[in-house]
Amino acid sequence: MTDRPGKAAIVEKPRTERVAEALEAEGVYDPSRRIEAYDADRVALPVTRRPTEIDVEAVVALELSVRERGLADVLRSRGVPEHVVEAAPSSWAVIGNVVLVDFGDVSVEGTLDRDARETVGEALLEVHGDADTVLARGGISGTRRDPAGEVVAGSGDTETVHTEHGIEYALDLSETMFSPGNKAERARMGDVVSTGERVFDMFAGIGYFSLPMARAGASVTAAEIDPTSHRRLVENARRNGVTGNVHALLGDCRTVETTADRVVMGYYEAHEYLGTALDALVSGGIVHLHEATPDAMFPDRPLGRLRDAAAAAGRTVDVFDARRVKSHSAGVVHGVVDAHIE
Numbered sequence: 116m117t118d119r120p121g122k123a124a125i126v127e128k129p130r131t132e133r134v135a136e137a138l139e140a141e142g143v144y145d146p147s148r149r150i151e152a153y154d155a156d157r158v159a160l161p162v163t164r165r166p167t168e169i170d171v172e173a174v175v176a177l178e179l180s181v182r183e184r185g186l187a188d189v190l191r192s193r194g195v196p197e198h199v200v201e202a203a204p205s206s207w208a209v210i211g212n213v214v215l216v217d218f219g220d221v222s223v224e225g226t227l228d229r230d231a232r233e234t235v236g237e238a239l240l241e242v243h244g245d246a247d248t249v250l251a252r253g254g255i256s257g258t259r260r261d262p263a264g265e266v267v268a269g270s271g272d273t274e275t276v277h278t279e280h281g282i283e284y285a286l287d288l289s290e291t292m293f294s295p296g297n298k299a300e301r302a303r304m305g306d307v308v309s310t311g312e313r314v315f316d317m318f319a320g321i322g323y324f325s326l327p328m329a330r331a332g333a334s335v336t337a338a339e340i341d342p343t344s345h346r347r348l349v350e351n352a353r354r355n356g357v358t359g360n361v362h363a364l365l366g367d368c369r370t371v372e373t374t375a376d377r378v379v380m381g382y383y384e385a386h387e388y389l390g391t392a393l394d395a396l397v398s399g400g401i402v403h404l405h406e407a408t409p410d411a412m413f414p415d416r417p418l419g420r421l422r423d424a425a426a427a428a429g430r431t432v433d434v435f436d437a438r439r440v441k442s443h444s445a446g447v448v449h450g451v452v453d454a455h456i457e
């Protein structure tokens with residue numbers, strides 16, 4: 116946030132709201148800057164000139180911080196019709212230099228049409244000065260979790276480097292998914308692992324979990340079936356200086372023979388691969404089983420699946436955590452079950 120000099124009207128705190136309204140009505144209120152405390156009893160309201168229609172204690176030259184303009188402010192300042200402002204998305208993700216936004220299905224009545232999406236996209240580029248492309252998020256489909264998406268504004272360059280918890284993830288958002296909602300889980304995987312631990316990341320993607328774990332000192336066997344994601348996984352291991360800790364394999368995790376103290380199963384259909392996970396896991400090892408589960412069935416369904424698979428392998432399960440990572444879709448949660456397998 117930058118500061119710039121300007122004028123401020125000083126008033127007693129209890130008068131703040133009333134004076135602000137009067138300043139606005141007179142057309143002297145400066146909405147581009149913030150109201151701030153002046154001292155213990157008084158506030159400073161940003162004004163463009165001395166008001167004449169309401170009494171204020173003083174008008175002083177003061178640097179008040181500049182208010183970051185939100186999407187609605189930018190749209191309104193561009194004269195965009197109010198129905199577009201109202202229908203514009205209220206949240207989005209910034210992945211590297213790309214703004215990822217969900218406009219909903221364009222064919223559904225009430226959602227913004229293509230022209231309006233472009234208008235909103237351009238306003239988003241103004242809100243996020245460092246971003247250069249706005250990508251409308253489509254669905255994510257198929258075994259390889261391919262994202263569908265459409266560039267609505269900006270240069271159209273969807274290749275970027277996203278930095279999170281000090282880790283750089285290079286990716287092209289038009290070809291590889293990146294789930295902002297999994298941020299805490301990515302951090303958690305780096306926190307729970309110990310130096311020298313052997314990890315099997317069965318669905319590694321571009322290194323979402325493998326990289327934080329490798330950086331924490333684990334020795335990670337990272338399987339990825341999709342060549343594009345695998346290539347990024349290798350690139351990202353290099354980029355983050357952890358090539359020695361990431362053994363990146365291109366192919367189906369079911370063909371990997373490895374021994375692990377911990378298995379990460381970051382894929383919504385992961386339960387179908389529990390046999391492979393249990394084969395790799397040492398006694399007393401830990402499994403993190405992800406699943407997209409109807410809300411009412413979490414955590415019972417993944418727990419049941421884990422217990423069934425363990426029983427079939429003659430092993431026992433001690434579940435020590437089950438948590439909701441994010442909402443997956445209406446009524447469906449992305450959850451994770453953590454368990455020791457004896």
Ligand SMILES: C[S@@+](CC[C@H](N)C(=O)[O-])C[C@H]1O[C@@H](n2cnc3c(N)ncnc32)[C@H](O)[C@@H]1O
Nearest residue numbers: 258259260318320323338339340341367368381
């Ligand atoms: C959901 S994505 C990765 C999600 C990631 N863990 C996250 O939290 O954002 C799942 C990945 O598993 C990969 N995959 C699917 N089936 C696989 C298999 N049988 N063996 C290895 N990788 C697989 C997909 O290509 C995809 O990159």
